[in-house]
Every structure is written in C-alpha cells, then in structure tokens.
Amino acid sequence: MEVQRKQGHIKQGLAVSLLSVFLLLSLWGCGTKKDDSLADGTYNVEVTLEGGTGRATVVSPTQITVKNGKITATIIWSSSHYDYMLVGGEKYLNEAADGEGSTFTIPVDDLDQPLSVVGDTTAMSQPHEIEYTLNFSLIDIEE
Structure with missing residues (x-):
C-alpha cells in the first residue's frame, strides 16, 4: 500500500513538473x-x-x-497632383517642386504593419481625399 502511494506521488509530481515546463515554453515570448x-x-x-x-x-x-527610434518615410507619388496627406490625423504638405511627383515625409510607427493614409488629389475638377494603405517590406531593406 505504501509503495503504491509513493508511486502515486511520483506520478503526480512528474505530471506537475511536465505541466510547468509546458506552460513556461508556451509563455516564452508572451508580453515581450x-x-x-x-x-x-x-x-x-x-x-x-x-x-x-x-x-x-x-x-x-x-x-x-x-532617428532616436522614430521612423519617417519619404513617399514620392507618380502624380504631381497630391497636395497633402493625412497620417494618423495629422496633415503633411507636399514638399516637391512644381512638376515633380508629389513628395511627403511621413511618420511610420511600425514597418511591419500596414499604414493607412489619405492622399488629397487635385487632378479632378474638385479636390478629393482618397484612402490608401502603404505596406513596407523589411525583407528587402538596404542601408
């Protein structure tokens, strides 16, 4: 009887140990x-x-x-008709000279995530704000 009880405690201890190891491995990267x-x-x-x-x-x-952990991207459009972009509720004005593709320097919080932006185009009879998504690829990063 005593032997069976000791074997039961050993099995229980082994099960708890295995469960603990599994839990630690599962949570290894969580929250970091x-x-x-x-x-x-x-x-x-x-x-x-x-x-x-x-x-x-x-x-x-x-x-x-x-710079200091902050990322900005220089976005150059194929069209010279964008006069501003909205990023995160902030307005960024076209930096390009007349006749060049519209150019904007905008903040990027996370290069791994799609960035929702709005571009205001004056190419039509009335200016129109158009929603876009920019996707950056770190795979091809070059310094």
Missing part, C-alpha cells in the same frame, strides 16, 4: 516585444500601395530615416 529596431540611419525599403483607382503609384524602394 522582439527588439528588431533599426539603428539610426537611412535605409531603402520596398513599399506597395493599395487603394484608390489603381492609377496612382508610389516610388519603390522608398527611403526611410531612423
């Missing part, structure tokens, strides 16, 4: 952010554009700048 931040500098990354009519494009690769 992977530190794959870029060092300060200028990089070229691929960018794609979704939304709109499909007629406008953006230049890719595009230049991003990292």
Whole structure:
C-alpha cells in the first residue's frame, strides 16, 4: 500500500513538473516585444500601395530615416497632383517642386504593419481625399 502511494506521488509530481515546463515554453515570448529596431540611419525599403483607382503609384524602394527610434518615410507619388496627406490625423504638405511627383515625409510607427493614409488629389475638377494603405517590406531593406 505504501509503495503504491509513493508511486502515486511520483506520478503526480512528474505530471506537475511536465505541466510547468509546458506552460513556461508556451509563455516564452508572451508580453515581450522582439527588439528588431533599426539603428539610426537611412535605409531603402520596398513599399506597395493599395487603394484608390489603381492609377496612382508610389516610388519603390522608398527611403526611410531612423532617428532616436522614430521612423519617417519619404513617399514620392507618380502624380504631381497630391497636395497633402493625412497620417494618423495629422496633415503633411507636399514638399516637391512644381512638376515633380508629389513628395511627403511621413511618420511610420511600425514597418511591419500596414499604414493607412489619405492622399488629397487635385487632378479632378474638385479636390478629393482618397484612402490608401502603404505596406513596407523589411525583407528587402538596404542601408
């Protein structure tokens, strides 16, 4: 009887130990952010554009700048008719000279996530705000 009780305790202890190891392995990365931040500098990354009519494009690769952990991207449109962009509720004005593709320097919080933006085009009889999504590709990053 005593032997069976000891075997039961051993089995129970083994089960608890295995459960603990499984739980620790399952939670290994939870709640922590992977530190794959870029060092300060200028990089070229691929960018794609979704939304709109499909007629406008953006230049890719595009230049991003990292300074003190903050990322900005220089977005150059195929059209010179964009006068501003809205990103996160903030308005960014066209930086390009007349006749050049509309150019904007905008903040990017996370290069791994799609970025919703609005571009205001003056190419039609009335200005129109058009919703787009920018997708950055870190796979092709070049310093």
